[in-house]
Amino acid sequence: MIKNKNLTGPQSVTANRLADGVVVFLTADSQWSPRVSDSAVAQDAATAAALMAIAGKAAADRIVVAPYLFEVGVEGVVVRPLSARESIRAKGPTVEEREPASLG
Amino acid sequence: MPLLKGGVVAVDRWQCAANGETLPADGPVIVPFVRWRAERETLIGRNAPVGVRLTNTDPVADLAPDLDRLELIVLEFPKFTDGRAYSQARLLRERYGYRGELRAAGNVLRDQLLFMQRCGFDAFELTQGQPVQAWVAATNEFTVFYQPAGDGRNSAMQLRRAAILAN
Amino acid sequence: MYVYDGYDQTFLEERVAQFRDQVRRRLAGDLSEDEFKPLRLTNGLYLQLHAYMLRVAIPYGTLSAAQLRQLAHVARRYDKGFGHFTTRQNIQYHWMKLEQVPDALADLARVQMHGLQTSGNCIRNVTADHWAGVAADEIEDPRVYCEIVRQWSTLHPEFSFLPRKFKIAITGSPNDRAAVRVHDIGLRMHRNAEGEVGFEVMVGGGLGRTPIIARTIRDFLPKRHLLSYLEAILRVYNQLGRRDNIYKARIKILVHELGVAKMAEMVEAEWRSLKDGPLALPAEEIARIQAHFTPPVYPDSPVFTPEFDALRLSDAGFRRWLKVNVAPHRQLGYAIVTLSLKPEGGVPGDMTADQMDAVAALADRHSFGEVRVTHTQNLVLPHVRRADLPALWRGLSELGLATANIGQVTDIIACPGLDYCALANARSIPVAQRITQRFSDLARVHDIGELKIKISGCINACGHHHVGHIGILGVDKGGEEFYQITLGGSEDQNASLGAIVGPAVPNEVIVDAVQTVIETYLSLRRPQERFLDTYRRVGMAPFKERLYAAA
Numbered sequence: 017m018i019k020n021k022n023l024t025g026p027q028s029v030t031a032n033r034l035a036d037g038v039v040v041f042l043t044a045d046s047q048w049s050p051r052v053s054d055s056a057v058a059q060d061a062a063t064a065a066a067l068m069a070i071a072g073k074a075a076a077d078r079i080v081v082a083p084y085l086f087e088v089g090v091e092g093v094v095v096r097p098l099s100a101r102e103s104i105r106a107k108g109p110t111v112e113e114r115e116p117a118s119l120g
Numbered sequence: 121m122p123l124l125k126g127g128v129v130a131v132d133r134w135q136c137a138a139n140g141e142t143l144p145a146d147g148p149v150i151v152p153f154v155r156w157r158a159e160r161e162t163l164i165g166r167n168a169p170v171g172v173r174l175t176n177t178d179p180v181a182d183l184a185p186d187l188d189r190l191e192l193i194v195l196e197f198p199k200f201t202d203g204r205a206y207s208q209a210r211l212l213r214e215r216y217g218y219r220g221e222l223r224a225a226g227n228v229l230r231d232q233l234l235f236m237q238r239c240g241f242d243a244f245e246l247t248q249g250q251p252v253q254a255w256v257a258a259t260n261e262f263t264v265f266y267q268p269a270g271d272g273r274n275s276a277m278q279l280r281r282a283a284i285l286a287n
Numbered sequence: 288m289y290v291y292d293g294y295d296q297t298f299l300e301e302r303v304a305q306f307r308d309q310v311r312r313r314l315a316g317d318l319s320e321d322e323f324k325p326l327r328l329t330n331g332l333y334l335q336l337h338a339y340m341l342r343v344a345i346p347y348g349t350l351s352a353a354q355l356r357q358l359a360h361v362a363r364r365y366d367k368g369f370g371h372f373t374t375r376q377n378i379q380y381h382w383m384k385l386e387q388v389p390d391a392l393a394d395l396a397r398v399q400m401h402g403l404q405t406s407g408n409c410i411r412n413v414t415a416d417h418w419a420g421v422a423a424d425e426i427e428d429p430r431v432y433c434e435i436v437r438q439w440s441t442l443h444p445e446f447s448f449l450p451r452k453f454k455i456a457i458t459g460s461p462n463d464r465a466a467v468r469v470h471d472i473g474l475r476m477h478r479n480a481e482g483e484v485g486f487e488v489m490v491g492g493g494l495g496r497t498p499i500i501a502r503t504i505r506d507f508l509p510k511r512h513l514l515s516y517l518e519a520i521l522r523v524y525n526q527l528g529r530r531d532n533i534y535k536a537r538i539k540i541l542v543h544e545l546g547v548a549k550m551a552e553m554v555e556a557e558w559r560s561l562k563d564g565p566l567a568l569p570a571e572e573i574a575r576i577q578a579h580f581t582p583p584v585y586p587d588s589p590v591f592t593p594e595f596d597a598l599r600l601s602d603a604g605f606r607r608w609l610k611v612n613v614a615p616h617r618q619l620g621y622a623i624v625t626l627s628l629k630p631e632g633g634v635p636g637d638m639t640a641d642q643m644d645a646v647a648a649l650a651d652r653h654s655f656g657e658v659r660v661t662h663t664q665n666l667v668l669p670h671v672r673r674a675d676l677p678a679l680w681r682g683l684s685e686l687g688l689a690t691a692n693i694g695q696v697t698d699i700i701a702c703p704g705l706d707y708c709a710l711a712n713a714r715s716i717p718v719a720q721r722i723t724q725r726f727s728d729l730a731r732v733h734d735i736g737e738l739k740i741k742i743s744g745c746i747n748a749c750g751h752h753h754v755g756h757i758g759i760l761g762v763d764k765g766g767e768e769f770y771q772i773t774l775g776g777s778e779d780q781n782a783s784l785g786a787i788v789g790p791a792v793p794n795e796v797i798v799d800a801v802q803t804v805i806e807t808y809l810s811l812r813r814p815q816e817r818f819l820d821t822y823r824r825v826g827m828a829p830f831k832e833r834l835y836a837a838a
Contacts, residue, residue: 200322201408202530203446203449204525206447208526231326250317261304262442280575
């Protein structure tokens, strides 16, 4: 599934792990990492398509679900998502997550 | 593709004759709804069983006067998420009293089989290569139903009422 | 409240077993995601921005203390220790694991709860007035009919693959607290000239991309025909509703395209064939369900006690809380208490497992073990002795659930937005948090008076922004969050849709913009005028002028 067909520039692939739903990113050695910084980066459409082919196989093998490409910025070794949506997806909600409060 | 009927894989003795195709000389034949409308007299005069295949926008009410002449009606699920044929099935069974075979065709999946059966379907053209036991099991996943529908099963309300009246 | 009998419990256990098998088949590869998705959605299980999200139905917003404790258990055991109450009186858990969901549903089934039909293109969980059964202005308890509709709609074989989702709401009071006019079907109970109670039937309301106020297709429907009439409406919709375009698939578009007169005619024609069939409701069956909703026996209790009087005199905080969080009960000496899930800086509708357990204990002590969930994302204790109000207020204050802001500027409805939702274009929760921080002074909040702010993170309008007195819609402009402001919406018996003030404003200034709107109101209002009254009197112009003057 490609959410935005008009992607340009460097891209990476994200998905959710099928069994527990954790957000994961496709790495250069075809593994899935929960850290966006581990993402393989495609600099051109052909490489992006190749990454999606690997992701599609992982979906068929029931490792992940709903993989798609998203745009990233690369500075040195740091990979970060460009859009607000993907940034929140990579880092988690921007609102404080409430842990069970102590009462008393 | 296998035809599930009465909990077993049945032999499908029907042939299809699409619009413009030559009708087979004898034997049971299924024609599209438009062809039935156009060639009704010929089809009745054939002296062999006739079935009609409806798309899910064809008006089932138009078939009402002829239901006694039809041994088979096929309703289509172009996608399993398109639920129009459920209404067609209930209208045929419950409003117009159709008693012949009511067959589900198209994207017929195991997880919708019970809904189809409840709406009055009694034959299913299967699309997946699963053992028959799995399909039959899918129609036995529930013993409690909340609605009166085309399959004649009692709803929970009807059973509660009967229990109260019996005491 | 309704208690399951053997049929209901058997059904629910069979349903849990069925879903367990569906999950097993998905994990084993017998079901593709495309095939599994509608199955999991029918069970309230989404794949959201970060994880699986499970939405649990709270039918017509009524909960027992035992059920609330089980919701706390699910939050602790299967999620991150909290849950989020939604604008449809449900609760959702944002961090579920697919492989554990069958166990969570089995735990919920033990207290007669489930995720059935909280999503998918089916008849959704039926909602009602959160004051049902206790409101002073009520004609009849709508939950009796909600329960009848719940049963009828549960795994309905004909209506499980509709063109789109389908929402029904019922109010039993002339003052509509269930927003029935923005539902696919809204039912309003009233008395006809003969004194008989029945339903006004409205269809085609809804928010989303094309907000429409529902139109009446029948002024009076006798109770006996409730289900046959609903079945007639659904059958017309199932056959004729558009399936070619997801944005035009709701019944409101069908009603719009056919015209309300034609829609009514088709429904009535279908109904004539159904009305005296097996769906007709015998009076005894209505009475049987009604018996489940018999109010508790209220022991006599004083309207005022020395402690109550003393606290009211001495404590401004208690007075403020009494004024907006406590409402008249039909029983003398009792009150309806709303628990605010909108503390300053909090996430609207969020509650920790510990808070849930503590509220369950308070419900046992002070409210006959009963709790309600409101579509405004708060909780209600429906039967509180007025003599207990001081103790309850102290208990709720310790829990952070006594913010005296119900119906006020900081009682904000907000969808989960881009922080959690895969569909959102912008965040909602942080905007709500910043507004509550800007208006943290409760004296100022009470001076502003009744004001309903509703925030949606996308055009699907889960935050009901169209019917907010001030509505805020998040939009994406080139990857940046912007917010469009609407004014003058209302969801009550005089429902209206808000009008857009002007171009969307950037995230940095949205709270300033809300403040400007409120200050404009304060400068224009006449004595006793609420925000909505002033807006309806003066119109959009002065607000627009002040908002965009600087630009």
